[in-house]
Amino acid sequence: MDFGFVLVPGVISARRVAEIGMAYYELMLPSSSPDFKAGTTTDRRFFVESGIDFEDVYQHPSLLIACAQLIGQPFKLSSLLGRTLRASTPAQHLHTDIARDSPDSPMAGFILMLDAFTPANGATRFIPGSQRFPHVPSDRLADSCLECGGEVLACGDAGSMIIFNAAVWHGHTANTTPKMRRSIQGYFCSMYRTLGDALPERKAST
Numbered sequence: 001m002d003f004g005f006v007l008v009p010g011v012i013s014a015r016r017v018a019e020i021g022m023a024y025y026e027l028m029l030p031s032s033s034p035d036f037k038a039g040t041t042t043d044r045r046f047f048v049e050s051g052i053d054f055e056d057v058y059q060h061p062s063l064l065i066a067c068a069q070l071i072g073q074p075f076k077l078s079s080l081l082g083r084t085l086r087a088s089t090p091a092q093h094l095h096t097d098i099a100r101d102s103p104d105s106p107m108a109g110f111i112l113m114l115d116a117f118t119p120a121n122g123a124t125r126f127i128p129g130s131q132r133f134p135h136v137p138s139d140r141l142a143d144s145c146l147e148c149g150g151e152v153l154a155c156g157d158a159g160s161m162i163i164f165n166a167a168v169w170h171g172h173t174a175n176t177t178p179k180m181r182r183s184i185q186g187y188f189c190s191m192y193r194t195l196g197d198a199l200p201e202r203k204a205s206t
Contacts, residue, residue, distance in 0.1 A: 001070060003128040004168030007154050008062045011161040012112060016056065021114055023052050024182060028082050041089040041172070047080045047184070054080060057112055058186055066163045067108045067188045075108075078193075080186040085122045087178050092171035094127070094137040094144040097187070100167040107166035107189045114182040116157050122175035124162060125151045130169035137169050144171075 012020070027050055028043060030036050036045045047054060058077050067075050098107045117123035127150055137144040153173065154162045164170065166187060175181055 001066065001163070001165055003126070003152075004131040005126045005128075005154065005162060005164035005170070006066065007156055007160060007162050009156055009160045011060050011062060012057065012159040014159060017114060017159045020054075020057075020184070021182070024082055024114060024184075027052065028084055028182075041092060041175075042083050042085050044081050044083045047082055054184065057184055058110070060161070063110055063161065063163055070106050070108045070165060071188065071190055072106075074191040075188045076191045078107075078187050078189045080184070083183050083185050085172055085175050085181040085183075087175060087180050089122065089175045091122075091145045091174040094125075094141065094148060094169045094171045096131075096136055096169060097166035099136070100131060100133070104189055104193045105167060107187055109164050109166045109187050110185065111154075111162040111164075112184040113156055113158050113160045113162075114184065115180075117153075117155050117160075117181065117183075119153055119155065119173070120175075121177045121179065121181045122172045123153045123155045124170055124172050125153050126164065127151055127169040131165040131167040133169070 026032065027047065028036070028045055030038070033045055033050070036043070058080060097109060098105050111124060115121070125148075127148060141148065148169075
């Protein structure tokens with residue numbers, strides 16, 4: 001992942017996306033769990049102990065191969081959550097999920113699209129190669145919500161997956177539509193780190 005991210009289409013079938021979508025609706029009700037959090041532009045809930053089986057998502061071969069290449073040692077799933085970008089919301093600040101020089105780096109993230117990601121509904125934007133930058137967006141940009149030169153929108157159909165280096169600059173764009181945009185997201189880190197509540201360990205050789 002020289003660019004810091006890759007978009008893999010058709011990871012999950014349309015039928016399975018529909019099944020997940022039905023479970024997602026129940027899981028993301030504000031009353032569903034104390035893990036439900038309403039942010040500035042998104043709603044989220046951690047799915048680690050939801051009782052719903054998402055193994056076909058976080059154990060997809062394309063994802064595990066990318067994690068093995070990026071992390072380079074035995075790794076584990078450190079978090080899994082649903083995230084809904086609300087309708088008519090502004091763009092998110094460009095940011096990194098982990099510092100390039102953090103002791104927990106490298107870390108791999110993924111975003112499974114439950115709805116198509118489009119330029120109109122807040123598709124995630126990335127700055128290719130920025131995982132190697134010695135600085136973070138807030139150090140360089142006067143307003144990290146504005147369009148940044150060289151940014152690329154990760155657009156795709158429902159069932160596609162974005163896999164990315166957590167140190168790459170990224171953030172969702174504005175959702176200018178009257179509809180929410182749903183996704184399942186998660187992170188993998190080295191099994192030797194204590195980041196998050198780990199799920200079963202995955203070996204880098206898988």
